[in-house]
Amino acid sequence: xxxxxxxxxxxxxxxxxxxxxxxxxxxxxxxxxxxxxxxxxxxxxxxxxxxxxxxxxxxxxxxxxxxxxxxxxxxxxxxxxxxxxxxxxxxxxxxxxxxxxxxxxxxxxxxxxxxxxxxxxxxxxxxxxxxxxxxxxxxxxxxxxxxxxxxxxxxxxxxxxxxxxxxxxxxxxxxxxxxxxxxxxxxxxxxxxxxxxxxxxxxxxxxxxxxxxxxxxxxxxxxxxxxxxxxxxxxxxxxxxxxxxxxxxxxxxxxxxxxxxxxxxxxxxxxxxxxxxxxxxxxxxxxxxxxxxxxxxxxxxxxxxxxxxxxxxxxxxxxxxxxxxxxxxxxxxxxxxxxxxxxxxxxxxxxxxxxxxxxxxxxxxxxxxxxxxxxxxxxxxxxxxxxxxxxxxxxxxxxxxxxxxxxxxxxxxxxxxxxxxxxxxxxxxxxxxxxxxxxxxxxxxxxxxxxxxxxxxxxxxxxxxxxxxxxxxxxxxxxxxxxxxxxxxxxxxxxxxxxxxxxxxxxxxxxxxx
Amino acid sequence: xxxxxxxxxxxxxxxxxxxxxxxxxxxxxxxxxxxxxxxxxxxxxxxxxxxxxxxxxxxxxxxxxxxxxxxxxxxxxxxxxxxxxxxxxxxxxxxxxxxxxxxxxxxxxxxxxxxxxxxxxxxxxxxxxxxxxxxxxxxxxxxxxxxxxxxxxxxxxxxxxxxxxxxxxxxxxxxxxxxxxxxxxxxxxxxxxxxxxxxxxxxxxxxxxxxxxxxxxxxxxxxxxxxxxxxxxxxxxxxxxxxxxxxxxxxxxxxxxxxxxxxxxxxxxxxxxxxxxxxxxxxxxxxxxxxxxxxxxxxxxxxxx
Numbered sequence: 099x100x101x102x103x104x105x106x107x108x109x110x111x112x113x114x115x116x117x118x119x120x121x122x123x124x125x126x127x128x129x130x131x132x133x134x135x136x137x138x139x140x141x142x143x144x145x146x147x148x149x150x151x152x153x154x155x156x157x158x159x160x161x162x163x164x165x166x167x168x169x170x171x172x173x174x175x176x177x178x179x180x181x182x183x184x185x186x187x188x189x190x191x192x193x194x195x196x197x198x199x200x201x202x203x204x205x206x207x208x209x210x211x212x213x214x215x216x217x218x219x220x221x222x223x224x225x226x227x228x229x230x231x232x233x234x235x236x237x238x239x240x241x242x243x244x245x246x247x248x249x250x251x252x253x254x255x256x257x258x259x260x261x262x263x264x265x266x267x268x269x270x271x272x273x274x275x276x277x278x279x280x281x282x283x284x285x286x287x288x289x290x291x292x293x294x295x296x297x298x299x300x301x302x303x304x305x306x307x308x309x310x311x312x313x314x315x316x317x318x319x320x321x322x323x324x325x326x327x328x329x330x331x332x333x334x335x336x337x338x339x340x341x342x343x344x345x346x347x348x349x350x351x352x353x354x355x356x357x358x359x360x361x362x363x364x365x366x367x368x369x370x371x372x373x374x375x376x377x378x379x380x381x382x383x384x385x386x387x388x389x390x391x392x393x394x395x396x397x398x399x400x401x402x403x404x405x406x407x408x409x410x411x412x413x414x415x416x417x418x419x420x421x422x423x424x425x426x427x428x429x430x431x432x433x434x435x436x437x438x439x440x441x442x443x444x445x446x447x448x449x450x451x452x453x454x455x456x457x458x459x460x461x462x463x464x465x466x467x468x469x470x471x472x473x474x475x476x477x478x479x480x481x482x483x484x485x486x487x488x489x490x491x492x493x494x495x496x497x498x499x500x501x502x503x504x505x506x507x508x509x510x511x512x513x514x515x516x517x518x519x520x521x522x523x524x525x526x527x528x529x530x531x532x533x534x535x536x537x538x539x540x541x542x543x544x545x546x547x548x549x550x551x552x553x554x555x556x557x558x559x560x561x562x563x564x565x566x567x568x569x570x571x572x573x574x575x576x577x578x579x580x581x582x583x584x585x586x587x588x589x590x591x592x593x594x595x596x597x598x599x600x601x602x603x604x605x606x607x608x609x610x611x612x
Numbered sequence: 613x614x615x616x617x618x619x620x621x622x623x624x625x626x627x628x629x630x631x632x633x634x635x636x637x638x639x640x641x642x643x644x645x646x647x648x649x650x651x652x653x654x655x656x657x658x659x660x661x662x663x664x665x666x667x668x669x670x671x672x673x674x675x676x677x678x679x680x681x682x683x684x685x686x687x688x689x690x691x692x693x694x695x696x697x698x699x700x701x702x703x704x705x706x707x708x709x710x711x712x713x714x715x716x717x718x719x720x721x722x723x724x725x726x727x728x729x730x731x732x733x734x735x736x737x738x739x740x741x742x743x744x745x746x747x748x749x750x751x752x753x754x755x756x757x758x759x760x761x762x763x764x765x766x767x768x769x770x771x772x773x774x775x776x777x778x779x780x781x782x783x784x785x786x787x788x789x790x791x792x793x794x795x796x797x798x799x800x801x802x803x804x805x806x807x808x809x810x811x812x813x814x815x816x817x818x819x820x821x822x823x824x825x826x827x828x829x830x831x832x833x834x835x836x837x838x839x840x841x842x843x844x845x846x847x848x849x850x851x852x853x854x855x856x857x858x859x860x861x862x863x864x865x866x867x868x869x870x871x872x873x874x875x876x877x878x879x880x881x882x883x884x885x886x887x888x889x890x891x892x893x894x895x896x897x898x899x900x901x902x903x904x905x906x907x908x909x910x911x912x913x914x915x916x917x
Contacts, residue, residue: 121795124810203808210804217855236854396670396707445711450751457753457799464804464856474802474810521709528711530756532857580711 126203127477131195131287134486138610141488142266145608146259147413147495148356152266155352157345160271160295163279171339172280179284179336186334193331195287197299198257198490199477201306204324205253206466206473208314212241215463215535222397226370232315239314243461243542244407244505247469248366249313251413251502254494256309256357260301261488263349268293276339286335297338298487300346301353303328308354312361364411369404376401383516389429390516391537403536408510413499414600421507421596423589426515426539429523437583441520444578445528452578453530459543459575460531468543468572469501472550475568479558492610497553500601504549504594505542511593512537520580529580540590541582544573548594549601556602569594635695636787636823638738638775640726641687644917649683651889651910657902660758663851664899673707675758675902679717691726698749701761710759713752717762720746722769736777742789744769755798755814757858758902764796764860765816780833785825791844793818796860805850805861816860817849834879838872840893852900865899870906887912 142152149155161167182190193200216224216236225236232238239245273295277285292298307325311318332338338346371379384390393399408418415421427433444452461468476497480490517539521527534542551569555562573591576582605611641647658674659666683697697720704712722744729738746767748754754764771789793816803809820843827838849863870893877883891908895901 121811121813123813123815125808127810207804207808210802210808214854214856394709453753454799457755458801460800464853465800466802466804466808471802527709529709530711533709 126192127199127481129194129199129481130191132481132484133288134195134290134489135484136489137290137292137486138265138488139269140609140612141262142269144262144265144492144610146262147255147499148259148353148360149263152263155263155349157263157267157296157348160273160341160345163273168279168339168341171341172276172283175276175333175336175339176280176283178333179286182334186330189327189331190286190335193299193328193335195335195337196480196485196487196490197302197328197331198487198494199480200328201253201257201302201310202250202473202477202494204306204321205250205310206470208310208317209241209246209249209470210464210466212237212239212314213246213464213467214240215242216240218397224397224399229315229367237316241314241467242403243467243469243546244369244404244410244509246467247498247502247505247546248361248364248410249310250469250473250494251498252313252357252361253306253309254491254498255413256305256353257302258488258491258495259356260305260349260353261298261491263353264296264298264301264346265488267296267345267349268298271295273342275337276342277336283336285337287337292486294338295342296345296349297332297342298346299332299337300329300343301350302487302491303332304347304350305354305357308350309357312354312358360411365406366410369407369410371401371405373400376405379405379513380516383514387425387428387515389518391518392522393535394519394521394533395535399535402513403534404509405513408506408513410506412503412506414604415503415507415597418507418510421593422514423511423540423593426517426585426589429518433585434523434583437585438520438524440584441524441527441577441580445580448530448578455571455575456531456579459547459572460579461543462532462534468546469498469505469550471572472497472501472546472554475565476550476554479554479561483558489610492605492608493557496557496601496605497550500549500553500598501546503601504545504597507593507597508540508542508545508590509536511540511589512542515539517586520583527580531576531579531581533581538582539586540593541573541576541586542590543576544569544582544587544590545594545597547572548591549598550594552595552598553601553605556598556605635720635722635724635742635744635769636771636773636789637825638740638773638783638785640690640724640740641685641693641914642916643687643689645687645914646917647685647912647914649681649685649910649912651679651681651683651908653679653681653891653906653908655679655902655904655906657895657904660902661852661898661900662854666898666903669707669855671708672705672758675705676703677904678702693724695722695724696720703759703761705759713756713759713761715752715761716749717752718746718767719749720744734779736775736780738775738777740773740775742769742771742773744771753799754796754816754860755800755803757860757862760860763793763816766794768792769821771821780829782826782828785823785827787821787823789821791819791821798860803859803861805859814859814861817846817863819844819846819864821845831875832879834876836872836874836876840868840870840872842866842868842870842893844868849900858900862900864901865897866895866901867897868893868895868904870894885914887914 227236227238275294277283303325307321380390519538547569551565554565573587655677681699685695699717701717702714724742752761754760769791773787775785777783795813822843824841845865846863852858872891874889876887889910893906895904
C-alpha cells in the first residue's frame with residue numbers, strides 16, 4: 099500500500115512538473131491601449147494612394163456639441179459605457195486604441211487558413227480555385243504569397259486613405275472626444291486630444307471588413323461578426339458617439355469602393371494562366387536561355403503558380419522590366435556548380451542552427467506567407483514605437499505596396515528566366531523544406547524580404563540593422579532548406595531593395611516626413 | 613525464474629507512439645532479476661488519414677519508420693519492477709524530395725507495481741499499475757511530420773492492467789491508460805491550428821489508450837502467442853488540413869490489431885535465459901495517422917544477479 103502511495107505521489111509530481119513548464123500560447127499580439135507618440139495633426143493633408151486627396155470624400159459637418167441631438171448621443175454613450183458585461187470589457191481590451199493591429203492579425207489568420215494548395219483529383223488532374231465558385235472544392239482563394247501580398251496591400255492602402263480622410267475632417271470640425279464634453283463618460287483608453295468626428299475606428303472597421311470580404315468570399319459571416327464587435331467596442335470604450343461612427347462608416351465605404359475598383363482591374367484575375375499560355379511562357383524561356391523549370395510533384399502540376407502575376411499593375415514601379423534582374427548563371431556553369439555544391443553540403447551537414455533558420459522563415463503552405471511574416475514584425479514595431487493609427491496605416495501601406503511590387507517584380511523574373519529548382523538540376527537531391535510550384539530565380543522570400551526590410555529601415559531608422567539582418571537571414575534560409583541556390587537569394591535581395599526604393603521615394607514626398 | 617514477456621514497439625503512424633507491451637503486460641520479474649532486450653520494428657504505410665479521410669499522396673509514396681529499441685527491465689522486488697527503453701528511429705519515404713531523418717528519440721522510464729494477485733485453483737487473477745515517463749533525448753524537430761522522430765514532448769502515462777489466467781494456459785488481459793502530454797517546440801514563430809498561434813510552442817494533445825489481449829501458452833510453456841486489439845485516441849487537437857502537412861497539434865486516433873509470438877529457450881542449456889520474439893500489426897482505423905503495417909522482431913536475455 100505504501101508503494102502505491104509512493105508511486106501515485108511521484109506520478110502526480112511528474113505530471114505537475116510537466117504541466118508547470120507549459121506556456122500559455124498566444125493567439126494574438128499581447129498589448130494594451132497606449133499613448134501615441136504623436137497625433138500627426140496635419141495628417142489630413144498627406145497624399146493618399148487611391149484618392150487624389152482627403153477631400154475626395156465629402157463628410158458633412160457634425161451637430162454642435164451643445165445641440166440637443168448630440169447631447170442625446172452623449173447620454174446614450176454614457177449609459178452604454180456603464181456596467182459592461184465581461185464580453186464587452188474583453189472586446190474593449192482586445193481592440194485597443196489601435197485596432198489596425200487586430201485587423202492586420204485577422205488578415206494574416208485568413209491568409210494562413212486559405213494558404214492551402216489545391217490537391218489532385220483522383221484522375222491525376224487538378225482543379226483550381228475560382229472566384230466564380232468560391233465554395234469549390236477547392237475553396238477560393240488559394241492565399242499563396244502573391245495573393246496574400248496583394249490582399250495585404252489593398253487592405254493597408256484602403257486603411258491609410260480612409261484614415262487620411264478621417265484625420266482631415268477630424269481637424270476640420272474639431273469635435274472633442276466625448277469624455278471631454280461630458281466628464282461623466284468613461285473612456286477606456288489613453289486620453290489624447292484627437293478630435294472624435296469622424297471615428298477613425300469606424301473607418302478601420304468598415305474598410306477592413308469590406309476589403310477582406312472581397313478577398314475571402316467564404317468569410318463574410320466571420321468578418322461581419324468581427325466588424326460588429328469592433329464597432330460596438332467603440333461605444334463600449336466610450337470612444338465615439340453614433341454620429342462619429344456613422345461618419346466613419348461613410349468614409350470606410352467610399353474608400354473600400356475605390357480600393358476594390360482598382361483591384362478589379364489590376365489583372366490579378368489573369369495571373370493564373372491556362373495551360374497553353376503557361377507552355378508558351380516556358381517555351382519562350384527555353385528558346386531564350388536553353389533551360390526551363392519543371393514541376394516535380396506527383397501528379398505533375400500542369401501550370402506553375404500565377405505565371406502572369408508579373409503583369410499585375412504595380413503600385414510604385416512604372417514598368418516591371420525596370421527592375422528585372424540579370425541573367426542567372428547557366429546550369430553547368432562554374433558559378434552554378436559552386437552554388438550547387440554548397441547545397442549538397444547543406445543537405446549532408448545542415449547544423450541545428452541552420453535548420454532552425456530554414457524553418458523560422460519557411461512561411462510555406464498553411465502559414466501567413468513571407469508577406470505575413472513581415473507584417474507581423476511591422477506590427478511589433480508599430481507598438482514599440484507607439485504609432486497612432488494613421489501613422490501605423492502609413493507604415494503598413496508602404497510596406498505592403500513595396501512587398502506586393504516586389505512579388506510582381508520577382509514573378510516577372512521567375513517566369514521570364516524559368517529557372518529550374520535544385521531538386522530538378524541536382525540528381526537525387528533531398529530537401530528539408532517543400533519546393534514550391536514556381537521557378538527558382540530569384541527567391542521570392544528574398545525579394546519580399548529585401549523590399550520589406552528597406553521600407554522598415556526607412557520608417558524605423560533605429561531598426562535598420564536589425565531588419566536588414568532579418569532579410570539576409572530569410573534569404574539564407576532558403577539555401578539551408580535546399581530549395582534555392584545562393585544566386586537566387588542574392589538576386590532576390592537586390593531586386594527587393596530596388597523595388598522598395600520606388601515606394602520610399604513616394605513616401606518621402608507624401609507630406610508625412612515634413 | 614519467471615518468464616518475462618517483451619513485445620516490440622508498435623509504430624503508429626506519423627510520430628511513433630511507442631506502446632511497448634512490457635509497459636502494459638501482467639508479467640513481473642522476481643527480485644534482482646534483470647532482462648535485456650533488443651527489438652526492431654518496421655512500420656510502413658502508403659495511405660494516411662487526412663482528418664477522417666483515407667488518402668494517398670504520391671509525394672510521400674511509401675513511408676517507412678524503423679525503430680531500434682534497446683530495453684532493460686529489473687526486479688527491485690517481485691512486486692515492483694523498473695523498465696528503461698531508448699529507441700533509435702529512422703524515417704524515409706519513396707516519393708517526393710523531403711529528406712528522412714534518424715536519431716535517438718525519447719527515453720522512457722517506467723515503474724510497474726503488482727497490486728494484486730490471487731490464485732483460484734488453477735486460475736489466477738492479477739491487477740497492476742504502471743507509471744511511465746518519457747522525454748526527448750535529443751533536440752529533434754517534432755514539427756517535421758510525418759518524418760519527425762517523435763512528438764518531441766514529455767509524456768506521463770498512468771496505466772491500470774487486469775489479467776485473468778485460465779488453467780495457466782489461456783489468459784485475457786485488458787489495460788487502460790491516460791497519456792498526459794506537454795508541449796513541443798517547433799522552429800517557426802507562427803502556426804495555424806484552427807486559428808493563429810504566435811509562438812514556437814505547440815500543445816501536443818493528450819491521449820487515452822485501451823488494450824485487449826487474448827493470449828496462451830503452447831509447446832510446454834515455451835511458446836507464448838497473443839492477439840491484441842489496441843486503441844489510442846487523442847482527447848483533442850486539430851485535423852490535418854486538405855493536402856497540408858500534419859503537425860504535432862493534430863488529433864491522432866488509431867485502432868490496431870496485432871499478433872505476437874515469443875519463444876523461450878528455457879530447456880536448451882546454452883541458450884537458457886534467451887527468448888526470440890516476432891510480431892505483426894495492422895492499423896485498421898485512424899485519424900491523422902498513417903495506415904501502418906508493422907513487422908517486428910527481437911531478442912531478450914534474462915538472468916538473476
